[in-house]
């Protein structure tokens with residue numbers, strides 16, 4: 027027996043026990059090797075006219091023998107000589123494939139898509155096998171050789187037989203282990219079942235470019251018995267099996283006959299009934315779909331085909347709202363196929379939701395969800411990136427965090443951004459649906475980056491315009507601002523109708539300024555993180571009358587109107603610092619507040635610390651009173667925080683409240699009258715009521731609803 031080279035022994039142990047965390051990838055590795063072997067032969071055929079290769083026969087074959095517990099991966103590729111078996115399988119971390127790739131570097135192009143590079147994948151077989159037997163016949167040789175090992179001490183190489191060139195890797199699976207002390211046991215049975223193998227092929231090797239075939243058992247209605255009651259002969263039921271294994275030249279025996287016999291017995295039992303009879307038969311089935319749709323140019327793919335691919339790959343009922351396909355060439359080559367779903371998955375906003383794109387390298391899946399390829403705010407995007415250029419780590423389970431990956435991620439982010447912008451501009455209805463589904467994530471992206479992402483995301487946001495009664499972008503809002511408007515006004519709350527009726531909103535609208543009605547919990551936090559909207563290319567505002575007149579004349583004479591970029595501040599209509607009133611209005615309000623200083627002091631005391639001040643409002647039109655806030659925390663934010671997960675028992679920041687009164691309202695006269703009559707009780711009653719009803723208008727419950735109800739009854 028030949029020993030593995032000294033370091034190899036240690037390496038093999040390391041490999042089996044620590045490189046891979048997921049043992050099922052052994053099949054991916056063996057199929058990748060088979061695909062490489064077929065690829066090498068194919069390549070020879072294309073580059074050497076003396077080598078004739080029948081392209082259509084190139085294939086990989088899986089077969090199982092449950093009794094012997096063997097799983098065989100066969101290929102009709104280039105095969106290995108005894109020397110190559112020694113070099114490639116006797117030396118761990120020697121990659122014949124990598125060698126082949128460098129030797130043929132100058133003619134590669136699209137014809138060669140070699141997967142192997144580290145020279146370790148083969149040994150992953152020992153994670154599931156107690157013995158591995160490799161029967162290989164090199165292309166152009168007459169004899170085959172057998173490499174055999176139990177993965178412990180060493181391996182043997184001997185002469186063997188194989189009908190044609192190619193390789194069979196025959197794994198004798200490990201014995202199942204019973205569980206100990208409540209721990210689940212280990213079972214290797216899946217790798218002997220049709221569904222288990224199909225599942226692994228579809229998950230990891232679906233796009234390997236050669237067919238991966240397996241004899242599968244199927245069922246079909248038995249043909250009607252002929253009038254003279256002749257039974258179909260058993261050779262008809264297994265017709266597909268005979269030709270296929272001979273053609274492929276595999277060394278393993280098929281178990282198909284046993285299955286066919288068993289089914290015959292089962293069906294013979296109910297031959298007398300009238301129910302349609304079924305028979306089992308075996309058929310060579312191709313398990314992988316082969317053509318990676320993402321490698322095709324989008325002009326070659328029908329929308330329907332993309333939709334089908336999306337639905338079956340990402341388990342969605344609905345077609346995607348948008349499909350983005352692009353191919354990067356140059357130093358870093360990759361193909362990307364991305365989808366914007368039509369609807370948000372139910373768990374999108376839950377902690378369990380995992381973002382990420384599937385990452386393939388040379389058609390083989392490396393990671394199902396590579397999170398680093400997507401920023402959080404685009405976490406809803408599904409898709410695939412395929413690149414032979416990313417640096418894989420040795421197990422192919424993870425990636426080396428590297429520049430390439432970051433470069434791909436950044437290009438993907440930009441692509442998604444520009445696709446959404448195009449959708450917003452060209453198909454507004456679809457964009458509004460998109461925004462309904464995923465807008466929260468975009469807003470959250472701005473908030474959680476402390477506004478840093480605003481330059482990329484602000485123009486993708488939509489808000490409800492109270493004036494236009496539709497969703498508008500910030501750019502549309504800025505462009506429709508009348509001369510003199512200096513801020514973007516918004517009101518935040520949970521209901522659009524209620525917000526539109528709020529006195530402070532009505533007062534801003536009455537001045538001809540639009541108000542954005544923000545009903546998502548994250549809205550106000552997002553706008554606060556942004557602070558300003560950077561509007562681009564707005565018509566220039568002239569402070570100076572003569573300059574404005576001159577510009578108007580120039581435009582009239584045919585000049586282009588002057589444009590400017592402007593930072594426009596966001597202002598909550600319910601905050602105290604909203605500066606809308608004219609100088610005169612403000613002066614009147616201040617004077618009135620001063621004149622009623624004592625009344626307001628008494629009212630503040632009656633409210634017992636609930637408000638910072640009581641004052642005359644410069645903005646209320648018809649409502650008697652409103653609660654406004656000063657400082658960074660608004661009433662709405664207070665509400666959102668109180669609902670948040672950390673609210674329980676926490677000392678949350680509170681808003682600084684001001685009770686603003688409309689001095690023109692008849693209620694105000696009642697207040698002054700009670701104060702002048704020194705009717706403290708009545709003044710308290712009125713003050714409490716005014717405060718509570720202003721809270722109700724804001725969508726908040728009075729702190730003591732019972733006291734509120736009692737006060738109303740008292741008045742009645």
Ligand SMILES: Nc1ncnc2c1ncn2[C@@H]1O[C@H](COP(=O)(O)OP(=O)(O)OP(=O)(O)O)[C@@H](O)[C@H]1O
Nearest residue numbers: 059063114121122123142143144145146147148193
């Ligand atoms: N079915 C096969 N037919 C022909 N050669 C094979 C086959 N399987 C393995 N080999 C040879 O054995 C070498 C070692 O295989 P192994 O899977 O360990 O590494 P690799 O495929 O080169 O790299 P990686 O670790 O990245 O998968 C291959 O490079 C290839 O030359």
